[in-house]
Amino acid sequence: MHESNVTDCTIIGGGPAGLYASFYAGMRDMSVRLIEIKKTLGGKLHFYPEKKIWDIGGMPPTHGLDVMGQLIDQSSTFEPEIILNKKIVTIDKNGEQLFEVISADGDRYLSRSVIIATGGGIVYPRRLDTKRARDFEKTNLHYTIYRLNDFKDKKVVIVGGGNSAIDWANELKELVSELHLIHRNDTFRAHESQLRQLKESNVHIHSYTSIEKLIPGESPESIRAIEVKNSQSQTAYQLTLDDLIVNIGFDSEPNFHQTKGLKLSLKDNYYIEGDTMTHTSQDGIYAIGDIVNYKGKVRLIAGAFHDAVNAVNEIKESLVPSETPKVVMSSFHEGLQNK
Ligand SMILES: Cc1cc2nc3c(=O)[nH]c(=O)nc-3n(C[C@H](O)[C@H](O)[C@H](O)COP(=O)(O)OP(=O)(O)OC[C@H]3O[C@@H](n4cnc5c(N)ncnc54)[C@H](O)[C@@H]3O)c2cc1C
Structure with missing residues (x-):
């Protein structure tokens, strides 16, 4: 003391x-x-x-x-x-x-x-409840974006369906090489104009989808791909990525x-x-x-x-x-x- x-x-x-x-x-x-x-x-x-x-x-x-x-x-x-x-x-x-x-x-x-x-x-920020998630927080699993340019020409996956997640998707969509947005249902909580912008863009939207598994790359400290599952069709598939951005609340x-x-x-x-x-x-x-x-x-x-x-x-x-x-x-x- x-x-x-x-x-x-x-x-x-x-x-x-x-x-x-x-x-x-x-x-x-x-x-x-x-x-x-x-x-x-x-x-x-x-x-x-x-x-x-x-x-x-x-x-x-x-x-x-x-x-x-x-x-x-x-x-x-x-x-x-x-x-x-x-x-x-x-x-x-x-x-x-x-x-x-x-x-x-x-x-x-x-x-x-x-x-x-x-x-x-x-x-x-609410953490991803997926095995080993904490291991990747120092590398390519992010809970906030400090500089948009960090993601330039990268393949990025964003998780979340709220205002910030959609805002980030809109901000990043022109900058990155490929952008996926994963959300556990199909109700997005954002302004109409933000949603319209998102839906008219080339962002790949995966509704009713959650992350099942984080798959490390050659360097075990970073994520190479994620395994996701669609809760309606029960289909599981993999998405490769450079960066995973999670915004699922606080x-x-x-x-x-x-x-x-x-x-x-x-x-x-x-x-x-x-x-x-x-x-x-x-x-x-x-x-x-x-x-x-x-x-x-x-x-x-x-x-x-x-x-x-x-x-x-x-x-x-x-x-x-x-x-x-x-x-x-x-x-x-x-x-x-x-x-
Ligand atoms: C997404 C978003 C966008 C915003 N945009 C704007 C904007 O454009 N313009 C604007 O003017 N405002 C904006 N705001 C509001 C602005 O951020 C807040 O008004 C401002 O941060 C309030 O400052 P604060 O110091 O009172 O509280 P906070 O910023 O919440 O800081 C409180 C601090 O206290 C610490 N703390 C809490 N409990 C303890 C404890 N028990 N022991 C020790 N430390 C503790 C916390 O860790 C934190 O660092 C925005 C807010 C959000 C969420």
């Missing part, structure tokens, strides 16, 4: 909200520790790295992957302590009125305030803020009830980004930034009441002049 030094704030969650809060807390001269359960920062941006984001003010349309990189760079401006691969399971208060943010492996992180920025929660775990012991008011058993200034029902604990709920809440990256500024300013004012300014302008910030 490790017990930390005391910081002004612990931020739980390293998505857009937590990353921007850690930058802004630095602007307000606060010491910060940011804790993220995954091995990498970025939150939900990992779900759409190859998509362009158009609606962040002043930024040209930019791929999710690049927005993620820029947010991570910006978050490190004031050198916050960043802890990855650490699942937070509860928050306690000790005798000195400090918060103890506690991880699943028993580490305790002490701070004067806490910002919960856990967004969509602990979410993982799995999520319950998160710490939902436990009764924390006494946070929740909406719909998930969102943390807050106000526009990001206060929660517990003094000293703030909620920002997609996890917080209040009238007018915008669940977009721009909304996450707005919450982050409010939370940090509220914390600053509560820790150092003499620090009255509500707004700090980066253009005049002394600490940024030499960066």
Whole structure:
């Protein structure tokens, strides 16, 4: 068990909200520790790295992957302590009125305030339930697409029938040498225009079809072919491939803020009830980004930034009441002049 030094704030969650809060807390001269359960920062941006984001003010349309990189760079401006691969399971208060943010492996992180920025929660792409699937995750079995160009001139099979699977099929169809879409029934959940585009293309659609077996190639670490079966005709056949892309939904775990012991008011058993200034029902604990709920809440990256500024300013004012300014302008910030 490790017990930390005391910081002004612990931020739980390293998505857009937590990353921007850690930058802004630095602007307000606060010491910060940011804790993220995954091995990498970025939150939900990992779900759409190859998509362009158009609606962040002043930024040209930019791929999710690049927005993620820029947010991570910006978050490190004031050198916050960043802890990855650490699942937070509860928050306690000790005798000195400090918060103890506690991880699943028993580490305790002490701070004067806490910002919960856990967004969509602990979410993982649903894995393929086929023997040996995990063995191929480092090579040619993919659960997300980081760069479309990685699949140029390849023979690709996509599994799934939802919005993202069909979107990927449409994005890849001109780029790859051959594209197959496998879906366990014939109900595709996508916009009509996306579906029309798909059906009018040269993508081979295999409805009522599931993967039975992954067949390794000469190198046993990668898949050479898959054996599939049509559930209506009961016919089994093989498809050779260079890459297999799986998009069959997401799995999520319950998160710490939902436990009764924390006494946070929740909406719909998930969102943390807050106000526009990001206060929660517990003094000293703030909620920002997609996890917080209040009238007018915008669940977009721009909304996450707005919450982050409010939370940090509220914390600053509560820790150092003499620090009255509500707004700090980066253009005049002394600490940024030499960066
Ligand atoms: C497909 C898709 C497309 C989108 N497109 C756009 C768009 O074009 N424009 C736009 O503005 N927004 C878009 N959004 C929404 C945007 O991604 C979210 O509003 C934003 O990611 C919210 O950021 P967040 O930090 O609040 O939450 P998240 O991004 O969900 O990040 C939360 C982080 O907290 C971590 N975490 C959770 N629980 C714990 C725990 N117990 N311990 C430690 N860490 C934990 C998670 O691992 C995650 O990294 C899109 C979302 C999706 C799904």
